Each structure stands twice: as structure tokens, then as C-alpha cells.
Amino acid sequence: MLEELLDLFSCEASAARLLREVRWAGGVRCPYCRSEAVIRWAWYRHAYQRYRCKACRRTFNDKTGTIFAYSRIPLKEWLFLAYLLGCLHLSILKASREVERSYGIAYRSARKVMHAIHKGEDEGGSGKLSGIIEMDETYITAGLKGRGNHGRILCLGRKPRRRGLKAKPGRGSWKDDRPPIMILVERKKREHYVPSTDAEGETIGRIASRHVERGSHIHTDGFPSYTVLQSLGFEHEWVNHSMGEYARGDVHVNNCENRASLLKPWLAVYRGISKDNLGIYLSLFRFQRTTSQIPSLQRLKLIVKA
Ligand SMILES: [Zn+2]
Numbered sequence: 001m002l003e004e005l006l007d008l009f010s011c012e013a014s015a016a017r018l019l020r021e022v023r024w025a026g027g028v029r030c031p032y033c034r035s036e037a038v039i040r041w042a043w044y045r046h047a048y049q050r051y052r053c054k055a056c057r058r059t060f061n062d063k064t065g066t067i068f069a070y071s072r073i074p075l076k077e078w079l080f081l082a083y084l085l086g087c088l089h090l091s092i093l094k095a096s097r098e099v100e101r102s103y104g105i106a107y108r109s110a111r112k113v114m115h116a117i118h119k120g121e122d123e124g125g126s127g128k129l130s131g132i133i134e135m136d137e138t139y140i141t142a143g144l145k146g147r148g149n150h151g152r153i154l155c156l157g158r159k160p161r162r163r164g165l166k167a168k169p170g171r172g173s174w175k176d177d178r179p180p181i182m183i184l185v186e187r188k189k190r191e192h193y194v195p196s197t198d199a200e201g202e203t204i205g206r207i208a209s210r211h212v213e214r215g216s217h218i219h220t221d222g223f224p225s226y227t228v229l230q231s232l233g234f235e236h237e238w239v240n241h242s243m244g245e246y247a248r249g250d251v252h253v254n255n256c257e258n259r260a261s262l263l264k265p266w267l268a269v270y271r272g273i274s275k276d277n278l279g280i281y282l283s284l285f286r287f288q289r290t291t292s293q294i295p296s297l298q299r300l301k302l303i304v305k306a
Contacts, residue, residue, distance in 0.1 A: 030064035118283035120306030130213035136256035201228035
């Protein structure tokens with residue numbers, strides 16, 4: 001397993017073989033017209049198979065139509081980057097040093113990898129949660145980090161901050177750079193992390209309706225915004241934290257609190273993120289959590305598949 005993994009990062013042909021294995025698992029299909037009438041058509045750069053579609057007569061190779069196409073960095077480096085980000089949880093800056101590329105190049109590639117994971121998580125885990133679901137919110141500090149945001153900061157009528165964002169106590173909102181993240185945990189099964197603009201009843205209702213099957217039991221704390229859930233067709237039960245009640249029978253949000261306590265140090269690795277990118281980072285967090293039990297090679301295949 002280890003040898004196979006190292007091989008992927010050192011040999012372009014092995015990397016290409018992995019891509020072929022994952023991408024064409026259901027047979028080769030033309031990326032332009034989806035036809036299966038495809039024949040092999042020599043090689044592309046000695047490592048990638050080229051194909052010709054008999055229906056639309058266009059040619060393509062293993063990389064065509066993927067995030068790896070037209071890239072100036074070789075596939076083995078892409079895979080190594082995906083491994084550093086997806087399996088080892090390195091920040092993009094550290095990963096760029098490992099692959100010995102400029103931050104700009106590594107950043108663009110890393111974003112593509114993360115977007116792919118985000119898309120995969122969106123499609124793979126989009127099914128609604130059911131049964132007993134815990135729901136809770138946690139607040140994280142995320143502002144307008146990133147070079148492209150200068151204009152937007154000026155629109156706010158203030159200068160860009162010279163120092164990092166300071167965490168303010170209490171509940172925050174999207175506007176004051178402390179967006180809530182709604183954590184939904186299906187007991188012993190799936191989990192969702194949804195960035196939210198605020199923690200008002202209306203927003204919470206909308207998030208619950210989108211991610212939870214109607215008629216399910218939702219457990220929350222005593223925060224008043226959650227009272228909306230009953231009226232939306234959910235069985236709502238809560239524990240009253242302010243009265244020192246943290247569990248009543250099986251009614252509790254301990255799993256949510258556990259996830260929140262894991263999420264915060266996980267995000268800290270990135271030294272502040274832009275709130276616009278929260279969704280992507282949360283997908284990566286979920287991907288790492290749900291695949292933590294499987295070997296890196298398998299995980300890499302999942303990333304490539306996405
Ligand atoms: Zn075609």
C-alpha cells in the first residue's frame with residue numbers, strides 16, 4: 001500500500017493509471033457527447049491514453065474535462081497536493097512549500113481540489129437526515145480574508161484590518177464576521193455543516209427544512225430560535241443549558257458540541273479563512289471526518305473521483 005502510494009507521487013505513469021482506474025470505472029465515455037463508442041487513439045505525453053469518439057469524432061485523453069486538464073503541474077504533483085490537503089490536513093501555504101511551487105500556483109490548484117471535494121460532498125451527502133438529529137450552532141471568526149476583497153472592504157466604509165480578527169463573545173452573525181455554523185448530526189450516522197448568515201428562527205427553519213426529513217426528531221439546546229422547528233413539522237425536544245441541564249434521557253446535543261470542539265482547532269490550521277470560502281472548508285472537514293477510517297490511497301481515489 002505504501003509503495004503504491006509513493007509510486008503515485010513519483011511516477012507520472014502510475015498517477016495516470018490511478019486516474020484511468022477511477023475515472024473510467026464505468027467504461028470510457030466521450031466527455032463532449034457522452035457517447036460510449038470510443039476507441040483508443042495513441043498516447044498523450046507518453047503517460048495518458050488518448051481516445052477518439054466515433055460519434056462526434058473528437059479526440060480526448062484521460063485528463064480532458066477534469067480539474068487536471070491544461071495544467072502546467074504534472075498529475076503526480078496534483079495527487080501529492082491532494083494528499084497533503086485531504087489526508088494530512090496541511091494548510092495551503094505549507095502544502096505549497098512541500099510541492100516546491102509558488103503559493104499562487106499551489107493555491108489555484110488547492111482551490112480546485114477543495115472545490116471538487118465540496119462538489120462531491122454536496123452530491124454524495126445531499127440526502128436528508130432522518131431519525132434523531134441533533135442541531136446546534138457554533139460561531140467562528142471569518143472575515144474577508146484574501147487579496148481580491150480589497151474593494152469589498154472599502155465598500156464597508158472602513159480600512160482593511162491590520163491585525164487578525166479578534167473573537168468577540170456572544171452570538172455573532174455573517175455581517176459582523178462571526179458567522180454561525182449550523183451543525184446537524186444524525187445519531188451515529190451522517191452529519192452536515194452549514195454556514196449560516198445568522199441564527200434567527202427563520203434561517204434555522206430554512207436550514208432544517210433543507211437538510212432534515214420532515215417528521216424527524218430534532219434535539220437542540222434552549223435557544224429560542226429553535227422553537228420554530230415544531231411549527232415546521234419536526235418533533236422538537238430541547239435541553240435547557242442555562243438551567244444546568246445537559247442531557248435528559250437521550251435528549252442532548254453532545255455530539256454537536258463534540259463536533260464544534262473538533263472543528264475550531266481544525267480551522268485554526270488555516271490561520272483565518274474568508275467567510276466566502278466557509279462552505280468549501282466545511283466540506284473538507286466533513287470529508288476528512290467521514291473518511292478518517294479508510295487508507296490514504298482509498299481517500300485519494302475518492303478525491304480524484306470527485
Ligand atoms: Zn463524442
